[in-house]
Amino acid sequence: MGQPARRKGDRDGAPIRLGIRSRTLAVDEAEAQIGALLQWFDGMAAHHPAPIIPVLDEVQHADRILPDGFQLLKSWMSTTRNLPWILCGTPHVAPSLARKGTSGGGAAMGAAAGKGMAGGGADGLEHMELGPIPRDEMAGWIEKQLHGHGVEPEPEVGRRIVEVAGPRTVDRIRLSRHTYLRSLGRDRVGTDEVEAAYGDLILEGSEGFERLWQEFPPYQRAVLRAVAVGVEQLHSQKAAFEYDLPVSSAVTKAVRILREKGQLSEGTPITLTDPFFRGWVLGKAMLDTVG
The missing domain is CATH 1.10.10 (Arc Repressor Mutant, subunit A)
Known part of the structure; x- marks a missing residue:
């Protein structure tokens, strides 16, 4: 965990984004500060005309981020009576929440490629399914982003990123970003850079993958x-x-x-x-x- 979350917003109601910075707080202190921040939002939500909604992505990794992360999430949801939560994650997020006892946990979410969402508050979660972004649409968007950031993609770069990364948006974005970083200083990026970026990310995660394999x-x-x-x-x-x-x-x-x-x-x-x-x-x- 890091320092207290940074809050960004404006008077016009733009989303408030919370970020976690360097590891400078003990875990228990970080948990307490996050809990206090949520209580602050909860108090504001009781009187604010617009809804205040915590949105958590990749929530299936809660236990990796904090010890007993799922239990903490359950506690935060049960003590914030005015906040309608939205929890997003890969399809096994709902069974994970159910196994950990989070209020309203339920069945698996849609296709393996989809993004599972659980929306609701302390009284229960309503489960929704979101499928993957269509391959061609995602490939075109990736190439547009590369072009917009000064790197001209050769034909099939976006499609190759989608093929290699698979159906999950988080993996597609990760591979796209690393492909872009490898291409900085060049005029064009080709599929060879996609393959090289994929290899880099495998190497980057190798120690964790080896530990996982032992399990x-x-x-x-x-x-x-x-x-x-x-x-x-x-x-x-x-x-x-x-x-x-x-x-x-x-x-x-x-x-x-x-x-x-x-x-x-x-x-x-x-x-x-x-x-x-x-x-x-x-x-x-x-x-x-x-x-």
């Missing part, structure tokens, strides 16, 4: 390898032979658990939700020499 038992690792390669028939004899998959019931169990952990997509075909972790698995873990 999976062998039968789950086997399923992750097969899915990373693109195997769709996980219960076939061919897949079992080539990727040392366990018996059919164990494969089913592994898929269920890995989906609950947010590592595998819902629906078919099954994919790894994190494209950078997928790249790491393909590059470093196919022979299980890690760990």
